Amino acid sequence: MSDKRHIVVIGGTSGLGLASAEYLLNQGYDVTVVGRKLPKARADLSFYKMDVTDEESVKSFFCKDEISRIDGLIYSAGKSIGRKPINEFSNLEYIKIHDVNLLGALFVFKYCYEYLKQSKGKVVIINSIAARTYSEFSGIEYTITKSALSGLVRHLSADWSKDSILINTIFPSMIETSMLEERLSSEEIKKLHESIPIGRIAKTKDIVGAIEFLISDKNTYITGSGIDLNGGKFLSS
Numbered sequence: 001m002s003d004k005r006h007i008v009v010i011g012g013t014s015g016l017g018l019a020s021a022e023y024l025l026n027q028g029y030d031v032t033v034v035g036r037k038l039p040k041a042r043a044d045l046s047f048y049k050m051d052v053t054d055e056e057s058v059k060s061f062f063c064k065d066e067i068s069r070i071d072g073l074i075y076s077a078g079k080s081i082g083r084k085p086i087n088e089f090s091n092l093e094y095i096k097i098h099d100v101n102l103l104g105a106l107f108v109f110k111y112c113y114e115y116l117k118q119s120k121g122k123v124v125i126i127n128s129i130a131a132r133t134y135s136e137f138s139g140i141e142y143t144i145t146k147s148a149l150s151g152l153v154r155h156l157s158a159d160w161s162k163d164s165i166l167i168n169t170i171f172p173s174m175i176e177t178s179m180l181e182e183r184l185s186s187e188e189i190k191k192l193h194e195s196i197p198i199g200r201i202a203k204t205k206d207i208v209g210a211i212e213f214l215i216s217d218k219n220t221y222i223t224g225s226g227i228d229l230n231g232g233k234f235l236s237s
């Protein structure tokens with residue numbers, strides 16, 4: 001491995017995770033993307049297969065001999081589900097969301113801790129505006145699991161401060177990725193653009209700079225914190 005800082009992007013195979021990986025590569029970092037499947041067109045990326053819901057799969061990635069150092073980790077793996085009334089709640093559906101959004105993060109931090117301790121590393125968790133308010137378009141399962149990630153960040157930042165590991169989160173509102181396009185009609189997407197003070201839904205390029213700042217050497221003192229990236233959604237007239 002080179003002298004460049006090595007960043008691992010969990011859920012780096014599509015959407016915001018992939019855009020972050022590409023941005024970091026362009027900024028001169030070594031980047032490894034991790035997920036269940038690398039898109040066919042991206043054989044140029046350093047990729048490892050991992051299912052975050054399977055502890056053995058997570059463990060085997062972090063026990064690979066070829067990973068000598070991890071300076072930063074981005075947890076972007078996420079799953080959402082459409083909104084339904086609570087009387088249609090399904091435990092089975094909830095578990096699927098919970099396992100990717102929350103349990104997977106716990107497995108990842110269990111096994112990457114020693115690397116981060118050694119490098120005094122940085123972590124960014126991709127959260128959501130759902131954790132700051134609620135989710136307009138995804139179900140309660142998404143709001144709950146994303147809110148729990150905020151607790152995870154607070155707790156680990158307290159535990160890890162003695163090791164100089166900095167862990168933070170970002171809270172984006174809607175971003176133009178497949179997750180959004182699969183969920184909403186073009187009419188709903190148009191309305192959404194209009195509902196944001198800045199006048200448009202975020203593109204991944206609006207978000208990646210904040211992720212890079214938190215994971216870079218420029219961040220020397222922020223931990224247990226989060227950045228709202230929502231085009232002014234919290235403003236009131």
Ligand SMILES: NC(=O)c1ccc[n+]([C@@H]2O[C@H](COP(=O)([O-])OP(=O)(O)OC[C@H]3O[C@@H](n4cnc5c(N)ncnc54)[C@H](OP(=O)(O)O)[C@@H]3O)[C@@H](O)[C@H]2O)c1
Pocket residue numbers: 010011012013014015016017034035036037038050051052053075076077078079100126127128129171172173174175176177178179180
């Ligand atoms: N899009 C938005 O509007 C929006 C807004 C706020 C926050 N976010 C958050 O941003 C993050 C990225 O979302 P996105 O919009 O970029 O969605 P996306 O394109 O669907 O990306 C989701 C990523 O999660 C990975 N993933 C899902 N299940 C996994 C599993 N079991 N094991 C390993 N990886 C898994 C996927 O990789 P594989 O399929 O290869 O496994 C993929 O790389 C999520 O945490 C989401 O909640 C998105």
